[in-house]
Amino acid sequence: MLTANSLSIWQYLSAFPAMLAGRRHHRAALRIELAQLFEVEVGRIVLFDSGRAALAALLRLHGVQAGDEVIVPAFTCVVVPNQVPPTGAVLRFVDVGQGSLHFDWLALDAAITPRTRVVVVPHNFGIACEVPTWLREKHRQVRFVDDAAHGFASRCDGQWLGTYHDGAFFSFEYSKNLSGGIGGMALLPAGSALPATALPEVPCRDEWRLAATLKAHLLGARWPLLGRFAMAAVRRLGMVYRSGDGEVRDGEPHPPRAMPLLSAVLLRRQLPTLAAAIAHKQQLAARYQRALAALPQLQQWPAPAGTHWVRYPFALPFAVADKAALARRLSAASGLNIGVWFDDVIHPAGSCRHGYAAGSAPHGERLAASVLNLPMNIALPADVRLERKLARLVAALRTELK
Ligand SMILES: Cc1ncc(COP(=O)(O)O)c(C=O)c1O
Incomplete structure (x- = not known):
C-alpha cells in the first residue's frame, strides 16, 4: 500500500x-x-x-x-x-x-x-x-x-x-x-492536563526498523518496482516495523511509549510543507470525485472544504466477496494503488472481535464489504497521467458493475 x-x-x-x-x-x-x-x-x-x-x-x-x-x-x-x-x-x-x-x-x-x-x-x-x-x-x-x-x-x-x-x-x-x-x-481539552509520566523509549533497533520500512514506502510511492524490491529486502532482513500480532489478533492493549526521536524529527520536517500537501491532496480528491461521478452507481461522500484526506473513499453498490482481489484487479488495470480500508467493521478482517455481534451494525458491515479507496500522496502528480489512470479505473469499474 x-x-x-x-x-x-x-x-x-x-x-x-x-x-x-x-x-x-x-x-x-x-x-x-x-x-x-x-x-x-x-x-x-x-x-x-x-x-x-x-x-x-x-x-x-x-x-x-x-x-x-x-x-x-x-x-x-x-x-x-x-x-x-x-x-x-x-x-x-x-x-x-x-x-x-x-x-x-x-x-x-x-x-x-x-x-x-x-x-x-x-x-x-x-x-x-x-x-x-x-x-x-x-x-x-x-x-x-x-x-x-x-x-x-x-x-x-x-x-x-x-x-x-x-x-x-x-x-x-x-x-x-x-x-x-x-x-x-x-x-487535550482546554484546561486539562495529564500527569507528567516518563514513558519508556522505543528501542533504538526499532527506530532503525522504522527508518528501513519508511524508506521502502517512500520508494514505493515513487517507483513501485523499486519499492517492492526495497520492501522485500527489508522483510528479508527482519527490519519491517508493524503492530504486534497480539494487539491485532487477540485485542491486547498497547503498552504506551514515548514518541521515537526519528518520528518527532520527521513530523517537524513535514509541518512547514503541510499547507501545500493538503492543497495537493484536495486537488487529487477533486479529480477523483469528477472521474468517479461518471459512474453514478458508486457512492461518494461530501466533505468539508478543509478536509485533509488520508485516502479517497468510494463504495460499490453491492457487497464484494473478496475486496482485496478486486483492489488488486483495479490497481493492475489503472496503475493506481487501490486500498481496502476498512475491510471489516473491526479492521483488519480476522482481528479480535471484542464481542461484536454480527448483523448488529448493518451500515458498517455494508461499508466494510463495499468501500475501496484511492491514494493521497504528494508523490502522485495531479496531471494528465493521473487523468489517464482514472479513465482506465473508470473503464475497469464499469466492467465490474455490469
Ligand atoms: C481510525 C483509526 N483510529 C486509530 C488508529 C490508531 O492509530 P495508531 O496506529 O497510531 O495507534 C488507526 C490506525 O490505523 C485508525 O485507522
Missing part, C-alpha cells in the same frame, strides 16, 4: 543529521509547533508512540472506569476498541450512518445510556464532522473524543478537527496524513 503521504525523500534524508540534537529538543520543539498550528496551549499537546496510546490516555483523563460504557463506531480499526477493556468499562459498538462515514446522530442519541462516559467520534478518511450541540447538551455526562487518526489538520466549519470536542487523538503511522513511521498525539 502506497503510504508516507506527505513525506518527501529530502525530508526523510535530512532527518538523520537533525537527530543529533536529541529527543528532548525535538519533542519539545514539535509540541510548540503543533500548539502553534492548532492555536492551543502547549500543555494540551501530548506526544506518544501511537494514536492508540493517546486514546488510552484520554480515557484515563476522562476517568473512565468499571461501571462506565464507552461507545466506539462499528467501522474502525481494532486498536481503538482494544483500549477500552483495560479501563474496566463496557465496550459498545454503535453503527455508522447510512449515508455517512460517521455516526447517525439520532441513532447515537438513542444508544447513549446514563452509564455512557465516552463516545469515540470517527472522522474516517479525514472527513471531519461535529457533534450537534443538542446532543452534547442532552448528554452532559458524556465526553466526545475525536478519533482524528485519519484527519490531522482537517477542518470543519473553519475549526481544526480535535479542538472543538472533549479531546482528540491523532496517528502519525506510515499510512496517515503525516508520517512519522509511528507516532501519536493527544490534543
